[in-house]
Amino acid sequence: MIGVWPESKSFSDEGLGPIPKKWRGICQTEKENQDNFHCNRKLIGARYFYKGNEAGNERKLNASSRTARDSDGHGTHTLSTAAGNFVPGVSVFGHGNGTASGGSPKARVAVYKVCWPQLNIFDLGCYDADILAAFEAAISDGVDVLSVSLGSSKPSEYNDSSISIGSFHAVANGISVVVSSGNSGPLPKSITSSDPWTLAVAASTIDRDFASYVTLGDKKIFKGISLSGSSLPSKKLYPLITAARARVHNASVNYALYCGYRNLDPVKVKGKIVVCLYGDDNDRLEMGVEAARAGAVGMIIANDKDSGNELFSDLHILPATQVNFEDGTHIFNYANHTKSPMAYISKVKTELGIKPAPLVASFSSRGPNSVAPAILKPDVTAPGVDIIAAYSEDAPPTYILNDKRRFPYLSLSGTSMSCPHVAGIVGLLKAVHPDWSPAAIKSAIMTTATTRDHVGRHSIMDSSLEKATPLDYGSGHVRANHAVNPGLVYDLHVTDYLNFLCDHGYNSSQLKLFYHKRYTCPKSFSVANFNYPTISIPHFDHAHPQTVTRVLTNVGPPSTYEVHIRAPPQFLVSVEPRKLSFKKRGEKKKFKVTVTVKPKSKHETDYEYGFLEWTSGKHQVRSPIVVRFPH
Numbered sequence: 278m279i280g281v282w283p284e285s286k287s288f289s290d291e292g293l294g295p296i297p298k299k300w301r302g303i304c305q306t307e308k309e310n311q312d313n314f315h316c317n318r319k320l321i322g323a324r325y326f327y328k329g330n331e332a333g334n335e336r337k338l339n340a341s342s343r344t345a346r347d348s349d350g351h352g353t354h355t356l357s358t359a360a361g362n363f364v365p366g367v368s369v370f371g372h373g374n375g376t377a378s379g380g381s382p383k384a385r386v387a388v389y390k391v392c393w394p395q396l397n398i399f400d401l402g403c404y405d406a407d408i409l410a411a412f413e414a415a416i417s418d419g420v421d422v423l424s425v426s427l428g429s430s431k432p433s434e435y436n437d438s439s440i441s442i443g444s445f446h447a448v449a450n451g452i453s454v455v456v457s458s459g460n461s462g463p464l465p466k467s468i469t470s471s472d473p474w475t476l477a478v479a480a481s482t483i484d485r486d487f488a489s490y491v492t493l494g495d496k497k498i499f500k501g502i503s504l505s506g507s508s509l510p511s512k513k514l515y516p517l518i519t520a521a522r523a524r525v526h527n528a529s530v531n532y533a534l535y536c537g538y539r540n541l542d543p544v545k546v547k548g549k550i551v552v553c554l555y556g557d558d559n560d561r562l563e564m565g566v567e568a569a570r571a572g573a574v575g576m577i578i579a580n581d582k583d584s585g586n587e588l589f590s591d592l593h594i595l596p597a598t599q600v601n602f603e604d605g606t607h608i609f610n611y612a613n614h615t616k617s618p619m620a621y622i623s624k625v626k627t628e629l630g631i632k633p634a635p636l637v638a639s640f641s642s643r644g645p646n647s648v649a650p651a652i653l654k655p656d657v658t659a660p661g662v663d664i665i666a667a668y669s670e671d672a673p674p675t676y677i678l679n680d681k682r683r684f685p686y687l688s689l690s691g692t693s694m695s696c697p698h699v700a701g702i703v704g705l706l707k708a709v710h711p712d713w714s715p716a717a718i719k720s721a722i723m724t725t726a727t728t729r730d731h732v733g734r735h736s737i738m739d740s741s742l743e744k745a746t747p748l749d750y751g752s753g754h755v756r757a758n759h760a761v762n763p764g765l766v767y768d769l770h771v772t773d774y775l776n777f778l779c780d781h782g783y784n785s786s787q788l789k790l791f792y793h794k795r796y797t798c799p800k801s802f803s804v805a806n807f808n809y810p811t812i813s814i815p816h817f818d819h820a821h822p823q824t825v826t827r828v829l830t831n832v833g834p835p836s837t838y839e840v841h842i843r844a845p846p847q848f849l850v851s852v853e854p855r856k857l858s859f860k861k862r863g864e865k866k867k868f869k870v871t872v873t874v875k876p877k878s879k880h881e882t883d884y885e886y887g888f889l890e891w892t893s894g895k896h897q898v899r900s901p902i903v904v905r906f907p908h
Contacts, residue, residue: 278411278427279356280322280387280420281700283708322387324414329406330393338393345390349401350672352388354689355426357667359697360384360704367686369592370506372487372627373665377686380701380757381708387418392427403427405439412443416450421707423447424700425456426693428469434648435778436787441472445791448474449771453707453715455700457692458655459642463739465748468655471648473809474774476703476719479642479750480661480695481635482740484731486628487590487663487688489598491577493517493611494619501577501598502588503625504688509596514619515574516549519612523551523571536564536576547572550620552612555599556581562675565593575622579605586740587639590663590688592674596622633730637749638662639740641692644748645884645905649781650815651804653903656719657726658737658750661695663688702757709761710832716769717832721760723810724767724898726753746886747901752811764833764896765859767810776802812870812889813903822873829866829891829898831859838891838898840868845885845904847878852889872904 323345327338347353361379368374389411392403408427415423425440435441444454458477461467470477489503494514509515523545524533533540536553551573553564561578568576576597580587586601600608612618638661646654668687673680699722706718713721728737728750737754739745771792778788779798788796805814805825814823829838837858844850850872857866870889884905891898 278389278391278408278415279352279359279424279697279700280389280415280418281360281381281422281424281704282385282420283381283704283711322418323390324388324411325390326407326410326414327393329404329408329410330402332406333402333404334395342394345388346671347390347669348394348671349392350669350674350687351426351689351693352390353669354664354666354687355424355693355697356386356388358664358694359424359700360386361667367665369504369665369684369686369688370625372504372625373485373688374627377665379666380698381704384704387415387420389415408439409443412439412447416447416452420452422700422703423452423454424697425454425475426696428457428459431469435472435781436783436790440470440475442790444472444475445774448715448774449792451715453703453718455696455703457696460640460691462641462643463639465643466645466647467642468644468646469642471646471652471654473649473652473769473777473807474715476657476699476722477655477751478661478692478695478699479655479658480638480640480690480692481658481737481750481754482631482638482662483660483664484629484631484634485663486631487625488628489625490623491598491600491604491608492621492623493608494615494617495611497607497611499600499604499608501600501604501622502590503593503598504590505593505595505597505625506682507594507596508624509575509622512621514621517612517618517620518545518549518551519609520551520553523549535559536567538563538567541567541571541573543571548574550575550577550622552577552579552605552608554579554581554605555584560676561589561591561599562593562677565591565595565597566677568597569595577605577608577620577622579608585639586742589690592682592687594677594680598622632732633735633738633742635660635731635737635754636742637737637739637745638690640690641749645813645815645903649777649804650905651807651813652809653747653751653811653813653901655751656723657699657752657755659695659698659755661692661698662690664690664694666694699755702755702760705757706761713766713832714768714770717766717830720766720768720810721763721832722755723752724765724900725756725759725763726751726899727756728753746884747811747903748884752899752901762833762896763898764831764836764893765829765838765891765898766832767808767827768830769808773808777804777807780804811901811903814872815905816907817872817874817904818907819874819878822871824869824871826867826869829857829868831862831864831866833862833893833896835860836893836896838893838896841890841892843887843889845887845902847875847885848887848904849873849875850887850889850902857891870902872902
């Protein structure tokens with residue numbers, strides 16, 4: 278978990294008196310850590326929380342391991358993505374070379390370590406007690422933004438989630454909380470971050486590939502993806518064999534096909550390129566370990582049907598590349614039906630200007646929101662595939678236990694990587710607009726996001742090159758330069774979130790988990806009128822029109838806005854009033870949106886998508902509309 282203070286909030290030891298408690302830095306001992314930051318005067322802090330882990334496992338952590346040191350690499354990577362300074366000459370094996378920086382360079386940061394190794398260094402456990410303790414510390418330390426790249430594997434009720442409870446307290450104290458949406462896509466309802474008070478981020482690609490091409494003996498060429506640290510010595514062709522044909526005599530075909538441990542026969546594999554099948558249950562890097570053990574000179578990983586087009590730039594220990602399902606099918610057919618199949622794997626090459634981009638990553642969790650269907654999730658999407666950032670040199674770059682390699686920078690993929698991108702943007706907005714609430718900042722990012730690709734001609738697609746929807750990317754792909762001046766925002770306050778929980782059925786005793794003061798639920802409240810920057814109608818009654826209200830707050834100059842509507846295909850959408858005139862900053866205006874079904878609608882689809890946009894000529898304030906027919 279990462280806390281960020283914008284650069285404008287800076288103190289030094291010279292001439293400004295005592296640094297406030299919330300700006301104190303790294304605790305050198307466990308006692309200092311427990312003494313709530315009464316330690317060195319540095320502007321980068323690192324704290325650790327482990328008592329929940331010890332209680333849950335009924336064992337004490339080794340005294341030498343009770344430290345904020347990053348032995349996994351994940352925290353270092355997300356931290357530098359959120360707030361790393363400008364560093365020239367960053368690359369991985371010389372690939373992707375350039376100047377790297379975080380979203381809020383020069384920001385002051387604090388790290389809160391809550392996850393600890395269980396059975397081995399790659400098996401991390403994050404206990405609720407430690408997560409809540411970290412939230413409490415971050416609130417006490419006075420951070421402005423929290424980047425939380427951790428979560429559960431399945432949706433849960435708010436009072437069952439330490440992240441939901443902790444983030445509510447943070448937002449109630451004016452701290453923006455950005456979270457990962459989850460890596461369980463593309464299954465629907467896989468989104469794990471349903472809180473309306475947090476900003477949930479999906480993952481999308483960037484316009485850069487680390488390409489490694491496969492050339493077959495029939496001269497067909499297929500593009501693969503890799504970050505192998507080694508390459509084949511020349512452009513000559515090498516014998517090609519499928520893993521199934523290379524299996525040891527007592528191995529099953531299916532298990533050997535996935536290059537399972539000790540399933541390849543060195544006599545059959547040595548000096549050849551082996552083709553392995555990839556699916557959800559096997560590890561791509563371990564496949565390379567097995568291929569190398571058997572003496573392969575290279576490896577081609579071919580996706581199975583379910584894995585489709587999703588490719589990963591892995592740091593393989595031998596020359597290797599991963600190809601999509603269609604290309605892999607051709608390679609398997611060639612290898613299985615050619616008398617003497619041959620192939621070559623090219624050296625990795627950085628390719629820029631990849632089109633189309635961005636694509637929503639296949640692994641990125643999808644909506645709809647199963648806990649609160651009226652709240653569209655994810656909120657936005659941001660870069661989360663093949664992201665190069667700093668990495669702990671105390672951690673191996675792979676999950677291979679005997680991997681002795683160490684790197685200062687690494688390429689990783691996941692919504693853990695997209696989350697700090699947005700946290701960095703939030704840090705910049707907080708520096709420019711320190712008086713904005715977390716909801717106002719969130720609205721600015723959401724309503725200025727784009728649903729077009731990077732050249733602005735086509736809608737964002739998913740990894741299968743099908744048109745993506747708001748259930749995939751939320752309001753769209755973030756645009757930091759637009760978010761700083763959104764014109765209008767949909768604002769919310771702590772009482773709005775409490776009313777939301779009331780509507781969700783929470784009673785006074787349950788609300789105490791979220792709010793330190795006693796709160797009485799209102800007699801009437803409709804979640805349809807919850808002032809969220811999106812409009813989601815999860816149970817549309819085709820016999821009756823449905824009306825929702827929203828309130829916009831002017832954060833720009835005096836302006837008049839007109840509404841533009843693209844209704845979901847089988848619906849009619851009207852907005853009243855159609856013009857909003859703001860005479861001063863801070864002025865609020867209410868409008869109503871009425872949705873009716875078109876006559877003779879066939880109800881053949883589940884979800885329908887549209888949007889409404891308030892336009893002043895200078896500003897465009899866009900909100901997706903998602904409507905679901907009842908079944």
